[in-house]
Amino acid sequence: MIALEGLTKRYGEKVAVNNLTFEVRPGIVTGFLGPNGAGKSTTMRMILGLDHPTSGAVRIEGRRYAELRDPLRTIGALLDANANHGGRSAYHHLLCLAQSNGLPERRVREVLDVVGLSAVARKKAKGFSMGMGQRLGIAAALLGDPRILMFDEPVNGLDPEGIHWIRTLMQRLAAEGRTVFVSSHLMSEMALTAEHLVVIGQGRLLADLSMADFIQRNSRAYVRVRTPERERFLDVLRSAGLTAMETGGTLELDGVAAEQVGELAARHGLVLHELSPQQASLEEAFMRLTAESVEYHAHSDTPPAGERAPWGADWKKG
Numbered sequence: 001m002i003a004l005e006g007l008t009k010r011y012g013e014k015v016a017v018n019n020l021t022f023e024v025r026p027g028i029v030t031g032f033l034g035p036n037g038a039g040k041s042t043t044m045r046m047i048l049g050l051d052h053p054t055s056g057a058v059r060i061e062g063r064r065y066a067e068l069r070d071p072l073r074t075i076g077a078l079l080d081a082n083a084n085h086g087g088r089s090a091y092h093h094l095l096c097l098a099q100s101n102g103l104p105e106r107r108v109r110e111v112l113d114v115v116g117l118s119a120v121a122r123k124k125a126k127g128f129s130m131g132m133g134q135r136l137g138i139a140a141a142l143l144g145d146p147r148i149l150m151f152d153e154p155v156n157g158l159d160p161e162g163i164h165w166i167r168t169l170m171q172r173l174a175a176e177g178r179t180v181f182v183s184s185h186l187m188s189e190m191a192l193t194a195e196h197l198v199v200i201g202q203g204r205l206l207a208d209l210s211m212a213d214f215i216q217r218n219s220r221a222y223v224r225v226r227t228p229e230r231e232r233f234l235d236v237l238r239s240a241g242l243t244a245m246e247t248g249g250t251l252e253l254d255g256v257a258a259e260q261v262g263e264l265a266a267r268h269g270l271v272l273h274e275l276s277p278q279q280a281s282l283e284e285a286f287m288r289l290t291a292e293s294v295e296y297h298a299h300s301d302t303p304p305a306g307e308r309a310p311w312g313a314d315w316k317k318g
């Protein structure tokens, strides 16, 4: 379990992480989402004690990182997937880490096997492809057989096979009862991997909810209409007991089929320029959620995204 309490990090005027409070629970993959610059890496560095919070605190199984008796056995992390592992072989890189942390050589061979690098273990890591480098970084995170794993953008730059492998590995680690916390700026990837979501924008918590809730709230089907006879169309809708939401020149109707709307318009001789069934994608929902946070910061009189319909005050739910 990782617990953040009012975690804040300022760099001069810049508030990179703004009063974050949430928990990352064991047994599931928790996706940590936010657009570029949202504060994900800064948060993860503070969890590992690599950066000091301006205020607030992080607890890993109830302790600060610096207080952990056996840090590598408690939490393993892949923070910079592109880090150069230097002129050492993969085997020696991991062996140095193992020896300096009191871990047996056996673990080196085990993790090389888990990440599929056994065959190239004696090759110099600096000649590795990006995917192999990422596998080596993950091997290092797994070395202490930790109960908590944290991966910062692990699939960046990977091919589909590598992405599938990482996804399966994270789900397996969670199924073993570990806490798995993984950041990404891609909603579509997280939808396939994570069971729970924490979304931040401009350092603030925007959502803390299960993936099932996110999908249920955002798999919204609606009908989009454009008409040059807007007022008359709205009157006709009202008399039929229907309502429409206006979004930038188009009208969106929930809970009604496109056929019904078309027939209603025809009965009243209304001209429609567009009548199309729509399905909101999760990526769109995520972009909309995070875009609202940017808007909020640009116009301080606008309430936070989490308090506005249709995304609703109930976004922040466990």
Ligand SMILES: Nc1ncnc2c1ncn2[C@@H]1O[C@H](COP(=O)(O)OP(=O)(O)OP(=O)(O)O)[C@@H](O)[C@H]1O
Residues within 6 Å of the ligand: 011, 014, 015, 016, 034, 035, 036, 037, 038, 039, 040, 041, 042, 043, 185
């Ligand atoms: N050492 C630093 N000094 C000054 N500003 C920093 C520093 N580290 C991060 N920032 C700023 O803090 C904000 C959050 O950065 P961070 O790297 O944590 O975001 P992120 O969500 O991980 O983004 P990305 O997806 O691009 O990696 C950014 O505006 C960044 O420029």
